[in-house]
Amino acid sequence: MVHAATHTGTTTLALPVISGAQLLPWAVFGGLLLVLMLYFVGAEQGATSLIQGREVHEFVHDARHLLGFPCH
Amino acid sequence: MIGILLARGMLIGILAGLLAFGVATLIGEPPVERAIALEAGGGHDHHDGDHPDGGHHDTVAPHEHAAEGGHHHHGAEAADGEEEIFSRGTQAGWGLLTGLLVHGAAIGGLFALTYAYAQGRMGALGPRGLAATLAALGFLAIVLVPGFKYPANPPAVGNPDTIQQRTALFFMLLILSVAAMATAVVTARRLAARWGSWNAGLAGGLLFVAVMAAAGLVLPMVDEVPEGFPAQLLWRFRLASWGIQATLWAGLGLGFGWLCDRAQARDAGALRRGDRPALF
Numbered sequence: 001m002v003h004a005a006t007h008t009g010t011t012t013l014a015l016p017v018i019s020g021a022q023l024l025p026w027a028v029f030g031g032l033l034l035v036l037m038l039y040f041v042g043a044e045q046g047a048t049s050l051i052q053g054r055e056v057h058e059f060v061h062d063a064r065h066l067l068g069f070p071c072h
Numbered sequence: 073m074i075g076i077l078l079a080r081g082m083l084i085g086i087l088a089g090l091l092a093f094g095v096a097t098l099i100g101e102p103p104v105e106r107a108i109a110l111e112a113g114g115g116h117d118h119h120d121g122d123h124p125d126g127g128h129h130d131t132v133a134p135h136e137h138a139a140e141g142g143h144h145h146h147g148a149e150a151a152d153g154e155e156e157i158f159s160r161g162t163q164a165g166w167g168l169l170t171g172l173l174v175h176g177a178a179i180g181g182l183f184a185l186t187y188a189y190a191q192g193r194m195g196a197l198g199p200r201g202l203a204a205t206l207a208a209l210g211f212l213a214i215v216l217v218p219g220f221k222y223p224a225n226p227p228a229v230g231n232p233d234t235i236q237q238r239t240a241l242f243f244m245l246l247i248l249s250v251a252a253m254a255t256a257v258v259t260a261r262r263l264a265a266r267w268g269s270w271n272a273g274l275a276g277g278l279l280f281v282a283v284m285a286a287a288g289l290v291l292p293m294v295d296e297v298p299e300g301f302p303a304q305l306l307w308r309f310r311l312a313s314w315g316i317q318a319t320l321w322a323g324l325g326l327g328f329g330w331l332c333d334r335a336q337a338r339d340a341g342a343l344r345r346g347d348r349p350a351l352f
Binding site for chain 1: 101162181188199243
């Protein structure tokens, strides 16, 4: 059973496969930085603190609640 | 190519975060403001009429905990001791915007890395179909399904003394959910050759549902809604939270797919020539 890719106008080109080895350094370093960004919005100065105080928590307070992270 | 995809994902993620900010301002902030007003009024006077007899000060627990813990404050509460760091206006404006843009950029980047791995490995899907599929699965695994067990809570709901456990449980379930979804997709892809893509998809879906249902039964329940907290307000807040997340993920999936679809022919040409593909 072959699925016809419905694509208006242009014909579908096969998407290039990126090897796992090529992706690994991006996934490790990029992934780490991106997860750190999520941590600062979602959890810093809540259960754990990398930075003293409550400034980060208070500043992103509303986003943290509305995105569904446990806030306090 | 991976770097270009990552940049596209973060860029679209920021734009989707901006859209989410619009939705949050429209439907998210009103319930947040009401919850803070209830919280601030909770320990003193019951102007809101939720406690007809007005004498049950001990029923609104979180506020009392906050006074002891001393780290639980909103601009509106500044009257009871500690100085306010940011006004409610800043929290609802620049603070909310910053939070949603940073979150959008981070989710967009992680989405792009997942897309980079998935492209060419998910059957005959083109850029738009692949991005939309991944965004739908991501929304299910990262937002909706874990949210059934540990839903979003407005200010005034949640005991500050249990923040450690609640945070640990929340992220544990989140990681489990992402792992279960990844396993389900890989399993479905493996089975597709033998069972056909429909039945293989059903098997993958069943695997995800089974794992998450088991986790939902095993993990402890968190019930910290103060007595007398309006059910309608809680529902509106949670609905708004899903609306904001749905906006973010839909904007990301559709925007990223659109961008990669229109660049597809040029990307392929650049790769053939050994050039670096352009961002747009």
